[in-house]
Amino acid sequence: MPFELQVALRYLLAKRRQVFISVISLVSTMGVTVGVMALVIALALMTGLQQELQARILGSSAHVFVWKPAGITDYHAEVARLRAVPGVIGAAPAVEGKAMITSASGEGFVMVKGIDPALEPSVTDIGKVLTDGSLDHLTPPSEDEFPGIVLGKDLAGSLGAMVGDTVTLLTPNGTLSPMGVMPRQRRFKVVGTFRLGLYEVDNGTGLVSLDAGMRVAGTDRVARIELKVADVYDAPRIADQIAADFGTEYVTSDWGDLNQQLYSALLLEKIGMGIGIGLIVMVAALNIVASLILLVMEKTRDIAILKTMGASSKSITLIFLLQGSIIGVLGTLVGAILGTTAAYVLDRYKLITIPSDVYQVSYLPFKLLPWDLFTVVVVAIFVCFLATLYPSRQAARLDPAQALRYE
Numbered sequence: 121m122p123f124e125l126q127v128a129l130r131y132l133l134a135k136r137r138q139v140f141i142s143v144i145s146l147v148s149t150m151g152v153t154v155g156v157m158a159l160v161i162a163l164a165l166m167t168g169l170q171q172e173l174q175a176r177i178l179g180s181s182a183h184v185f186v187w188k189p190a191g192i193t194d195y196h197a198e199v200a201r202l203r204a205v206p207g208v209i210g211a212a213p214a215v216e217g218k219a220m221i222t223s224a225s226g227e228g229f230v231m232v233k234g235i236d237p238a239l240e241p242s243v244t245d246i247g248k249v250l251t252d253g254s255l256d257h258l259t260p261p262s263e264d265e266f267p268g269i270v271l272g273k274d275l276a277g278s279l280g281a282m283v284g285d286t287v288t289l290l291t292p293n294g295t296l297s298p299m300g301v302m303p304r305q306r307r308f309k310v311v312g313t314f315r316l317g318l319y320e321v322d323n324g325t326g327l328v329s330l331d332a333g334m335r336v337a338g339t340d341r342v343a344r345i346e347l348k349v350a351d352v353y354d355a356p357r358i359a360d361q362i363a364a365d366f367g368t369e370y371v372t373s374d375w376g377d378l379n380q381q382l383y384s385a386l387l388l389e390k391i392g393m394g395i396g397i398g399l400i401v402m403v404a405a406l407n408i409v410a411s412l413i414l415l416v417m418e419k420t421r422d423i424a425i426l427k428t429m430g431a432s433s434k435s436i437t438l439i440f441l442l443q444g445s446i447i448g449v450l451g452t453l454v455g456a457i458l459g460t461t462a463a464y465v466l467d468r469y470k471l472i473t474i475p476s477d478v479y480q481v482s483y484l485p486f487k488l489l490p491w492d493l494f495t496v497v498v499v500a501i502f503v504c505f506l507a508t509l510y511p512s513r514q515a516a517r518l519d520p521a522q523a524l525r526y527e
Contacts, residue, residue: 124435127426128442131415144411145447151404152451153458156500159397160459161466163492166390168467168485170383173318176481177379179245180316182346183355184208185378186362187371191341195330198345199239205365207358210242210348213330217337220290221326225280230271230326232289234333243348246270246314246327253283253312258329260309267332268311272322276313285310289326293338306336319476401500404451405507408444412511416440416518424520433516440512441505448504456497463488 132145192198195213202211215234221227237255241247247255251273258268266286271279281287289306308328315322334340349355355374363372376383416423423436466472467486476482 123431124438125442127439128446131419131439131443132446144414145443148404148407148411149447149451149454151407152401152448152500152504153455155397155400155404156452156455156496157459157462158400159394159496159500160456160488160493161463161486162393162397163390163496164459164463164467164486164488165484166386166393167489167492168463168487169481170386170390171487172481172485173382173386176316176318178352178375179249180318180321181375181378182212182214182243183349183352183375184347184359184362185373186345186347186366187343187373188369189371190369191339191343192345193341195236195342195345202345202347202362205347205358205362207349207351207354208347209350210239212236212239212243212346213342213344214346215330215333215337215339215343217291217293217333219292219336221275221279221287222290223279223281223285223287226278228275228278229324230275230289231324232269232326232328232333232336234328234330234336236330240327243346245316249314249316251313251315253310255312255327257311258327258332266307266309267329269308269332270312270314270327271310272325273313273315274319274323275326276310278323281310283310283312289336291336291338293336306332308332317481398499401503405448405503408447408504408507409511411447412440412444412508413514415443416511416515419515420518423515423518427518427520436518437512437516440515441508444508444511445501445505448501448507452497452500452504455500456493460488460493 133142186198186202192213199211199213202208213236217232217234219230219232221230235246235255235258237258240255250270253270255270258270260267269287269289271281271287276282279287287308287310289308290303291306292303308326314327328336330342334342337343347358349358352375356376359372359374363370426436427433463486466484470483472484473482474484
């Protein structure tokens with residue numbers, strides 16, 4: 121074992137008269153551990169929340185939206201044309217309208233989305249998240265029956281509506297009467313329920329056939345074509361490419377544009393939380409400075425003796441650099457392991473539940489990215505190393521004659 125490392129370990133594990141120094145070193149190590157652990161958990165929380173919301177948003181909506189201001193008359197031709205764009209793996213028409221929905225035991229507001237049941241599963245995850253019923257029943261087998269509607273699970277629960285029940289939609293697009301425009305009532309039969317995991321969608325969306333959706337919206341044309349792309353992060357480029365290649369009569373947007381405020385807020389929270397908890401690591405680094413300064417004051421006589429025995433200033437500096445680095449590395453590694461373990465357990469067993477109507481998710485997800493963990497470990501060790509520089513230099517500058525003068 122190198123001479124400098126042996127002395128550094130001996131000082132860290134001081135016994136008897138120097139037990140106070142060992143306690144200070146232990147407290148410094150624990151400070152680094154707690155700081156790194158808190159930072160790892162915080163980053164895992166913000167990353168998990170961002171990824172969970174992104175997955176649910178992308179599962180409930182398309183990646184790219186294509187509009188024609190004049191409306192789309194032949195959506196089959198447009199779907200075929202857009203499917204030919206490189207990177208596009210799914211396309212489906214859509215039309216939306218707002219309405220008030222009532223049942224025998226409740227009422228509320230709903231965003232009615234008209235879809236093509238055959239094409240919609242190629243764009244969203246709706247076909248995978250049906251909890252009851254089927255999209256194939258949206259179109260009634262005969263004109264004598266009510267058209268079908270698939271409701272979000274939370275909306276169906278608030279209405280007390282089950283598959284087979286009848287609900288009424290009150291739309292602002294009504295008929296003209298001597299008293300003005302009267303809202304029109306339309307009856308629908310509940311043919312299914314779904315749960316996408318996004319409260320805003322599950323509690324406020326109803327899916328109907330494309331023809332029924334156009335009647336609710338008061339139009340005879342499809343509003344837009346929704347696209348699914350192979351790489352969600354390539355959606356902005358594909359949207360710009362469609363707008364450039366298809367002409368000015370096409371207007372495009374992507375999922376990032378529609379949710380820009382949400383992602384900006386999450387990124388800002390992640391940065392703010394990282395900075396705030398990163399200050400804990402700085403405080404722990406100051407503890408290392410304090411402990412090493414105390415150790416230098418305690419070991420003044422030992423340092424002087426080492427110098428008189430031939431130890432160079434470089435060796436003295438290295439002794440205290442190693443001591444502080446050991447505290448930093450040990451505290452960082454233990455904190456990283458504890459933080460990673462805590463994040464895994466919290467995410468695996470969903471221990472922290474939150475109101476889904478406020479945060480869109482029912483529990484706090486924790487996802488730790490390898491790059492985030494690597495960054496935390498490297499930065500924490502570097503900060504702890506910087507904290508050792510001043511006490512180490514002070515120890516190396518100690519004059520043996522002055523130190524031993526009153527011994």
